[in-house]
Amino acid sequence: MTDNKDIIRIGKIKYTNVWPLFYRFPTGRADLRDHVHFEEQVPTQLNRGIASGEIDMGPISSYAYGENYQQYLLYPDMSVSALGEVKSILLFHREPLESVANGSIALTTSSASSVNLLRIIMEKYYKGKPQYSYAAPSLTDMMVQNDAALLIGDDAIRASWQNHGYRVTDLGAEWLRQTGQWMSFAVWAIRKDTAERHPELVKRVFEAFLESKRKSLADPAGMIQQAVDTIGGTRSYWEGYFGGLCYDFGAPQWSGLQLYYDYAYELGFLPERVPLQIWSDSGRSDKTAVRG
Numbered sequence: 155m156t157d158n159k160d161i162i163r164i165g166k167i168k169y170t171n172v173w174p175l176f177y178r179f180p181t182g183r184a185d186l187r188d189h190v191h192f193e194e195q196v197p198t199q200l201n202r203g204i205a206s207g208e209i210d211m212g213p214i215s216s217y218a219y220g221e222n223y224q225q226y227l228l229y230p231d232m233s234v235s236a237l238g239e240v241k242s243i244l245l246f247h248r249e250p251l252e253s254v255a256n257g258s259i260a261l262t263t264s265s266a267s268s269v270n271l272l273r274i275i276m277e278k279y280y281k282g283k284p285q286y287s288y289a290a291p292s293l294t295d296m297m298v299q300n301d302a303a304l305l306i307g308d309d310a311i312r313a314s315w316q317n318h319g320y321r322v323t324d325l326g327a328e329w330l331r332q333t334g335q336w337m338s339f340a341v342w343a344i345r346k347d348t349a350e351r352h353p354e355l356v357k358r359v360f361e362a363f364l365e366s367k368r369k370s371l372a373d374p375a376g377m378i379q380q381a382v383d384t385i386g387g388t389r390s391y392w393e394g395y396f397g398g399l400c401y402d403f404g405a406p407q408w409s410g411l412q413l414y415y416d417y418a419y420e421l422g423f424l425p426e427r428v429p430l431q432i433w434s435d436s437g438r439s440d441k442t443a444v445r446g
C-alpha cells in the first residue's frame with residue numbers, strides 16, 4: 155500500500171522533447187493524484203535539484219547522471235535519444251567546424267549533455283579546444299562576439315526557423331557520423347534513497363510514464379496540435395520532430411551512452427568511468443543490474 159504521506163517530486167524538462175512521457179501521464183488517477191508533484195525547469199536546474207535532493211526523480215541531462223551516478227538509478231525504457239539527427243541540439247556557426255575548433259563558442263546555460271558532447275566532438279574529431287563561454291539562449295546575441303552558438307530544446311527549434319544564414323550542425327547527426335552510435339541526451343534518474351523509501355510508488359510512477367509514452371506515441375494528434383499552438387511551426391514539422399526522437403532506453407542506447415561516458419572520462423571531463431545502473435522493478439538497488 156502507498157502510504158498517504160508518500161509523495162514524489164518529479165522533475166519535468168521545460169522543452170517539447172519530453173512531452174510524450176508527460177502528456178498522457180495519469181496524474182489524476184486515485185493512486186497517483188496525491189503522491190506526485192511536478193517541477194518544470196530547464197535541464198541544468200533539474201540536474202542541480204536532483205543532486206541536492208529537492209527533486210526525487212525525473213529526466214535529467216545524461217551527463218549529470220555521469221557526474222553523480224553514485225546517488226542514482228536509471229529507469230529502463232525511457233530517455234530522450236536519437237540515432238542521428240535530433241533537430242533540437244544545434245550548433246550554429248559561420249565557418250566550417252575545422253575553423254570553429256580553434257574559435258569561440260557560446261553555450262546555452264540550460265545544457266550539460268550537449269555541451270559535453272560538443273567538447274568531445276571538438277577534441278576528438280576536430281583536434282581543437284575552442285574558447286567556451288556561457289550565455290542566455292539568444293542566437294542573435296550569442297553570435298555577436300562568437301564564431302558559434304550551441305542551443306538546445308525549444309530555443310534551438312525556434313532559432314532553426316529564423317532566417318539566420320548560419321551553417322547548422324546537428325550534434326546527434328555528427329555523433330552518428332563519427333561513431334555510428336546512438337546518443338541519449340536525457341535519462342530518467344531516481345535518487346537511490348527515494349527508490350529505497352518508496353519502492354511501490356517508484357514502480358507505479360515507472361508504469362505511469364510508460365503508459366504516457368505508449369498512448370502519446372500511438373495517438374500523437376493532440377500533443378502535436380499543442381506544440382503547434384504553443385511553440386509554432388506546422389503539424390508536419392512536429393510529426394517529424396517526435397518521430398525522429400526515440401524514447402526507449404535499452405541495449406542500443408546504453409552502448410552509445412557508455413561510449414559517450416568513456417570519452418568524457420578519457421578526456422578528463424568526468425573523474426571516473428561511469429556504470430549504467432538500471433532500476434529494476436523490485437526498486438531495490440541490490441537487485442539492480444549494473445552495466446558497463
Ligand SMILES: C=C(O[C@@H]1C=C(C(=O)O)C=C[C@H]1O)C(=O)O
Pocket residue numbers: 167169171197214215216234240242243264265266267268269306307308339340
Ligand atoms: C533532445 C534534447 O535533449 C536535451 C538535452 C539536454 C542537455 O544537453 O543537457 C538535457 C535534456 C534534454 O532535454 C533537447 O533539449 O532538445
